[in-house]
Amino acid sequence: MDYRRRDRFPRGSWPNWIGPLLAIGFIIVSIQLIISVSRPKTVDYSEFRKLVSDGKVEEVTIGPSEINGVLKPTQSKEPEEDREFRTARGSIEEDDGLLPLLDAHDVKYSSTEEPNPLRTVFLWFLPTVAIVVLLYFLLIRRLGGSSAMTFGRSRAKLYAQEDVDVSFDDVAGIDEAVEELREVVDFLRTPEKYQAMGGRIPRGVLLVGMPGTGKTLLARAVAGEAGVSFFSLSGSDFVEMFVGVGAARVRDLFGQAQQRAPCIIFVDELDALGKTRSSGWTGGHEEREQTLNQLLVEIDGFDSNRGVIIMAATNRPETLDPALMRPGRFDRHVVVDRPDINGREAILKVHARHVKIDDDLDMRAIAALTPGFVGADLANLVNESALLAAREGSTRVQRTHFEEAIERGVAGLMRKQRVMMPEEKRRIAYHECGHAIVAYLIPGADPVHKISIIPRGFGALGYTLQRPLDDRYLATQTQLENRICTLLGGMIAEEIVFPDVSTGAQNDLQQLTQIARQMVQLYGMSPRVGRIAFSDEDSPFLGPGSQSYAREFSEVTAREIDEEVKRIVDTAATFVRDILTEHRDALEKLSARVLEKEVLDAEELKEVMDAASPRLVPGSERSDYHPHLLDDNTDEQRRQAEGDS
Ligand SMILES: Nc1ncnc2c1ncn2[C@@H]1O[C@H](COP(=O)(O)OP(=O)(O)OP(=O)(O)O)[C@@H](O)[C@H]1O
Numbered sequence: 001m002d003y004r005r006r007d008r009f010p011r012g013s014w015p016n017w018i019g020p021l022l023a024i025g026f027i028i029v030s031i032q033l034i035i036s037v038s039r040p041k042t043v044d045y046s047e048f049r050k051l052v053s054d055g056k057v058e059e060v061t062i063g064p065s066e067i068n069g070v071l072k073p074t075q076s077k078e079p080e081e082d083r084e085f086r087t088a089r090g091s092i093e094e095d096d097g098l099l100p101l102l103d104a105h106d107v108k109y110s111s112t113e114e115p116n117p118l119r120t121v122f123l124w125f126l127p128t129v130a131i132v133v134l135l136y137f138l139l140i141r142r143l144g145g146s147s148a149m150t151f152g153r154s155r156a157k158l159y160a161q162e163d164v165d166v167s168f169d170d171v172a173g174i175d176e177a178v179e180e181l182r183e184v185v186d187f188l189r190t191p192e193k194y195q196a197m198g199g200r201i202p203r204g205v206l207l208v209g210m211p212g213t214g215k216t217l218l219a220r221a222v223a224g225e226a227g228v229s230f231f232s233l234s235g236s237d238f239v240e241m242f243v244g245v246g247a248a249r250v251r252d253l254f255g256q257a258q259q260r261a262p263c264i265i266f267v268d269e270l271d272a273l274g275k276t277r278s279s280g281w282t283g284g285h286e287e288r289e290q291t292l293n294q295l296l297v298e299i300d301g302f303d304s305n306r307g308v309i310i311m312a313a314t315n316r317p318e319t320l321d322p323a324l325m326r327p328g329r330f331d332r333h334v335v336v337d338r339p340d341i342n343g344r345e346a347i348l349k350v351h352a353r354h355v356k357i358d359d360d361l362d363m364r365a366i367a368a369l370t371p372g373f374v375g376a377d378l379a380n381l382v383n384e385s386a387l388l389a390a391r392e393g394s395t396r397v398q399r400t401h402f403e404e405a406i407e408r409g410v411a412g413l414m415r416k417q418r419v420m421m422p423e424e425k426r427r428i429a430y431h432e433c434g435h436a437i438v439a440y441l442i443p444g445a446d447p448v449h450k451i452s453i454i455p456r457g458f459g460a461l462g463y464t465l466q467r468p469l470d471d472r473y474l475a476t477q478t479q480l481e482n483r484i485c486t487l488l489g490g491m492i493a494e495e496i497v498f499p500d501v502s503t504g505a506q507n508d509l510q511q512l513t514q515i516a517r518q519m520v521q522l523y524g525m526s527p528r529v530g531r532i533a534f535s536d537e538d539s540p541f542l543g544p545g546s547q548s549y550a551r552e553f554s555e556v557t558a559r560e561i562d563e564e565v566k567r568i569v570d571t572a573a574t575f576v577r578d579i580l581t582e583h584r585d586a587l588e589k590l591s592a593r594v595l596e597k598e599v600l601d602a603e604e605l606k607e608v609m610d611a612a613s614p615r616l617v618p619g620s621e622r623s624d625y626h627p628h629l630l631d632d633n634t635d636e637q638r639r640q641a642e643g644d645s
């Protein structure tokens with residue numbers, strides 16, 4: 001299930017590239033103008049007077065600071081442009097005899113106020129405008145829309161909140177985290193009590209958890225409960241283009257916070273700022289490092305007894321610089337987990353307070369439908385359901401609205417109007433029924449809740465919804481095997497019914513290959529490869545200082561793993577092919593029904609399955625449908641055992 005979270009909107013309404021583009025345009029135009037207004041050659045003032053005395057000048061235009069003139073043609077027909085010249089006007093005394101001199105040598109003269117006003121504009125004004133525009137947009141982009149004049153000052157000012165109206169009542173489903181933070185609230189309320197005891201007061205609290213689990217909400221609730229101001233900033237706000245600006249912001253932020261103590265400083269996305277130092281090779285990380293260093297200095301420097309507590313959130317603690325985790329810094333870690341079914345029920349109830357819910361609606365049932373959802377997803381779900389209810393004209397939100405909202409989340413928006421070719425539709429029906437039949441027949445597989453061939457959103461043409469019976473934190477080997485077989489069901493059904501297969505199974509294949517690989521490589525489930533975890537990926541919740549793993553196994557092992565993965569998938573394919581061949585009758589009947597009704601539920605599936613007759617091949621009756629994908633002895637030993645009996 002993949003219930004997508006709301007997207008974050010980009011800052012500002014203008015696309016980022018407009019500003020620079022305009023500026024570049026300006027510069028190009030200006031340069032062209034400068035080139036086209038070619039300047040005549042310049043001569044010294046004394047040289048100019050000599051030219052006049054020699055009778056070589058035809059006419060001049062005298063401006064306030066400059067004289068432009070044209071020489072008499074020397075030989076044949078020299079074009080006028082080549083004969084133009086200019087000179088700066090001399091001092092007053094020098095200038096004195098100019099007019100009589102011009103008269104004496106029969107030079108025509110006139111005067112202008114400004115020699116060439118347009119040219120001056122082009123030369124100075126436009127490039128200046130271009131540069132200003134360029135700088136302005138660069139700054140705006142960096143500052144996210146605030147005035148260009150405020151850079152260097154902390155944006156925290158904008159986020160300081162005096163009275164936060166969030167309390168722990170608004171936070172549900174993450175009770176352990178709340179319990180841990182009560183102590184912080186208590187400290188902020190009565191710091192004297194703690195000071196009298198002489199105990200070390202927490203300075204930094206790091207909230208660790210997946211996106212949307214409510215870390216920001218939790219931090220605000222702490223501020224709200226304690227009745228202190230709340231400064232919040234995102235780690236990425238600190239990372240600036242200009243070296244030193246981020247560090248200045250940090251200094252400014254802590255300065256402001258200390259004046260407003262007691263208070264909470266909350267840094268969201270700490271990982272944007274606190275990545276392990278000097279691991280970057282892309283350049284431009286010096287600024288970030290400088291900012292991080294400043295943050296460390298400030299954390300060490302401030303006196304937590306005055307009641308400033310710094311909280312930070314991250315979903316990738318393993319990437320943080322170990323220096324951040326030292327005692328006296330973020331030494332307290334609070335894990336914010338995905339909620340379980342009780343937690344989800346509680347979160348749903350919190351958000352349902354704001355909408356009109358049908359009295360008969362059982363929130364626990366909705367919670368049961370949403371394993372894997374985090375707080376933000378559930379908030380979104382309540383909102384979406386209310387919108388659906390409103391669109392339908394209902395006065396209360398009902399269970400059906402929730403169900404529809406969940407399905408939308410899972411498989412995208414309903415697009416009934418999409419036209420499908422009949423042949424395509426038939427293929428999709430068989431594909432989905434393949435999934436469903438395999439899931440139905442394997443004992444212990446998640447029961448099928450719905451089969452649908454109504455295309456929804458992008459990508460999913462049809463879908464088979466399976467619903468886990470309960471929340472799972474562990475998956476057994478059998479469950480994983482069952483998932484692999486169920487995922488294969490679609491493609492194998494196509495293979496059996498049609499002369500070829502289609503591209504529709506790509507996502508299924510990706511998923512099942514990943515599961516198979518994890519079974520071998522991470523969970524040590526394959527007896528051939530052994531009970532060893534060959535990790536080659538970051539593990540999300542390792543403690544501070546842990547390295548992310550490089551692949552730490554040899555080429556030989558890699559090949560062994562690949563072979564084992566392939567063997568598992570091949571075994572599963574054979575197994576699924578057997579099942580579906582045996583139940584070809586059911587496959588046909590079920591597909592026909594799906595084609596007719598487009599959507600089938602669990603009961604109709606059972607009905608069809610009961611009515612259909614499996615094709616019994618003599619000697620191959622199955623006692624169970626356990627796939628046994630990993631058993632090493634499947635091939636040889638089974639054959640041997642059969643031979644013995
Ligand atoms: N435990 C919860 N109880 C009630 N509401 C929640 C809970 N968790 C999340 N929400 C809802 O989801 C919204 C978003 O959660 P929040 O921004 O706190 O998540 P986050 O963990 O900080 O996410 P991110 O890591 O993306 O910043 C909250 O404003 C709230 O409405």
Ligand SMILES: [Zn+2]
Pocket residue numbers: 431435490491504505508
């Ligand atoms: Zn499929």
